[in-house]
Amino acid sequence: MANSAHEKASSVTEDPEVMGEREIGQDDHGQTNQDRVDMSRMGKVQELRRNYRPLSALAFTVILQGVWEVLLTATYQGLVDGGSAGLIWSFVWTWTGMTTVIFSLAEMASMAPTAGGQYHWVSEFAPPSIQKPLSYFTGWMSTLSWQAGTASGPFLVGTLIQASAVVMYPDSYEPMAWQGTLMVIAVTILVWALNIWGAKGMPLLQNIMLGVHVLGFIAIVAVFWALSPRESARVTFLEFRNDGGWSTTGLSLMVGQISAIYACICSDSSAHMAEEIQDAGKTVPRAMVGAYLMNGVIGLVFIISYMFAVTDVPAAxxxxxxxxxxxVFGQAVSSGGVAALNTIPIVLIFAGTLTFNLSTSRQTWAFARDNGLPFSSWIAKVDKKLQVPVNSVTLTCVITILLSLINIGSDVAFNAIISLNVVSLMITYVCSIGSVLYRRVRHPELLPPCRWSLGRWGVAINAGGLLYSLHAFFWCFWPEGTPVTLESFNWASVMFVGVSALSLVDYVLRGRRHYSGPVVLVEGYKAQ
Incomplete structure (x- = not known):
């Protein structure tokens, strides 16, 4: 099967000097000639339509990451452990540290622009003796991360709608967990339909949502500065809180930085869309870095503006x-105004849910294509007419719905699953960046050529990215506060160990016989 796939990929390769880098074949799914060269080098067959161009690839990444939307709706733990000042400064150091991670991932995406992302890079760059089990583990962690993260979007949309209902009808509406779950299911079904039958229109939608993202940011920041009461600069920037009961404020800050970390992850989303982005070897890394820098600037302005408006942290x-x-909205506008303002993040988080599902289904599809998952042959099927991995999209939506059912019985368990998004994603960063750093130091001559290179700064940036990923991975396991109870315990640690054990069992029983790692299809692998 591997040799057959490689032969098919090689058959579509043309000489770049003859064809020209930007020429697009009529029957090649919108590929440029450089895309053909990259796919052939990796031994992959082009099955999906390349609908995304530079602007839509940037918009896709910006909307999925949605930094200011996350800072608005998911900073509860940061306010508990750190307060306003803690949130601002933890965002600054998190954004700075994650920059080395994003730059490292962007270069690997240029070297190997494939939907597989991290597990493929591990397979290609790790020491040959461990590439197979390490890439298998990374693939499982990446799948776990993206599947868990995909469930967070519909959950936020559903509970934000409930929050608006509470504000509008405080005396008659009581939010119930099962109502939120029904909204999650409804949102997920809509996402499923749009991502299967509306795939061709997604780039245009993302471009529109990019405009909404910027305009929504301006509107809410304007409300904070024009209508909200404001805290003093001294309190906002210098008064740290330790409401989690930790022994020191410094420890509280480390625990609370999870809010900033959650806001800064997922720039690698466009890497998982690489096989649907035209001229991916150049466009994907530019989209990753451009989106991260853009969201970082917007995020910093937003978090400062937001924290000035939080005049009473305990009340908030x-x-x-x-x-x-x-x-905070309620201190500035009427209940109707609160609901209207809340509509902005609801719409944008729904748009982010669409993109999250796309990225997740492509990563899952790619791992199945390399026989990394149970029932891989079914998951990896692509509808030839739609040019969409329908089975993978469907599986992703089913998993989201199943996870949402847990919320009916225990919101603690559901939140633990969501926190797995950060934990498992960080370990994929550790594995992939560690692998390329090894290759860069030990065998730099074997690194594939790329059009977005770190150059002489590669070792330093990779080392910084590896160290920061390890730092974030460690702190993501800590509970919100002390004393630790069954409700406050961070169950992500238990679930991470459980899924790691499950991946080991699957590798022993199935994976070691059926999974070779994508590197075996890469040109020059045997010579290396």
Whole structure:
């Protein structure tokens, strides 16, 4: 099977000097000649349509990452462990540290622009003796991360709608967990339909949402500065809180940085769309870095503006909706205005859910294509008419719905699953960046050529990215506060170990016989 795939990929390769780098074949799914060269080198067959161009690839990544939307709706733990000052400064150091991670991932995406992302890079760059089990583990962790993260979008949309209902009808509406779950299911079904039958229109939609992303940011920041009461600069920037009961404020800050980390991850989303992006070897890394820098600047302005408007942290944390930003909105506008403002993040998070599902289904599809998952042959099927991995999209939506059902019985268990998004994603960063750093130091001559290179700064940036990923991975396991109870315990640690054990069992029983690692299809592998 591997040799057959390599032969098919090689058959579409043309000489770049003859064809020209930007020429597109009529029957090649929108590929440029350089895309053909890259796919052939990796031994992959082009099955998906390359609908995305530079602007839509940038928009896709910006909307999925959605930094200011996350900072608005998912900073509860940061306010508990650090307060306003803690959130601002943890965002600064997190964004700075993650920059080395993003740059490292962007270069690998240029070297090997494939939907597989991290597990493929590990397979290609890790020591040959461990590439197979390490890439298999990375593939499982990447699948776990993206599947868990995909469930967070519909959950936020559903609970934000409930929060608006609470504000509008405080005396008659009581939010129930099962209602939120029904909204998650409804959102997921809509996402499923749009991502299967509306795939061709997604680039245009992402471009539109990029405009909404910027305009929504301007509108909410304007409300904070024009209508909200403001805290003093001294309190906003210098007064740290330790409401989690930790022994020191410094430890509290380390625990609370999870809010900033959650806001800064997922720039690698466009890497998993690489086989649908035209001229991916150049466009994908530019989209990753451009989106990260753009969202970072917007995020810094937003978090400072937001924290100036949080004049009473305990009151914001105790808001009846469960969302501190709803309390902040309520200090500036009427209940109707609060609901109207809350519509902005609802719309944008829904758009982010669409893109998250796309990226997740492509990563899952790619891993199945390399026989990394049970029932891989079914998951890896692509609808030839739609040029969409329908089975993978469907599986991703089914998993989201199944995870949402847990919320009916225990929101603690559901939140633990969501936190796996950060933990498992960080370990994929560790494995992939560690692998390329090894290759760069030990065998730099074997690194494939790329059009977005770190050059002489490669070792330093890779080392920084590896160290920061390890730092973030460690702190993601800590609970919100002390004393630790069954409800406050961070169950992500238990679930991470459980899934790691499951991947080991699957590797022993199935994977070691059926999974070779994508590197075996790469040109020059045997020579290396």
């Amino acid at each position: 944390l105790e808001d009846i909706t469960g969302y501190p930003h709803m309390w």
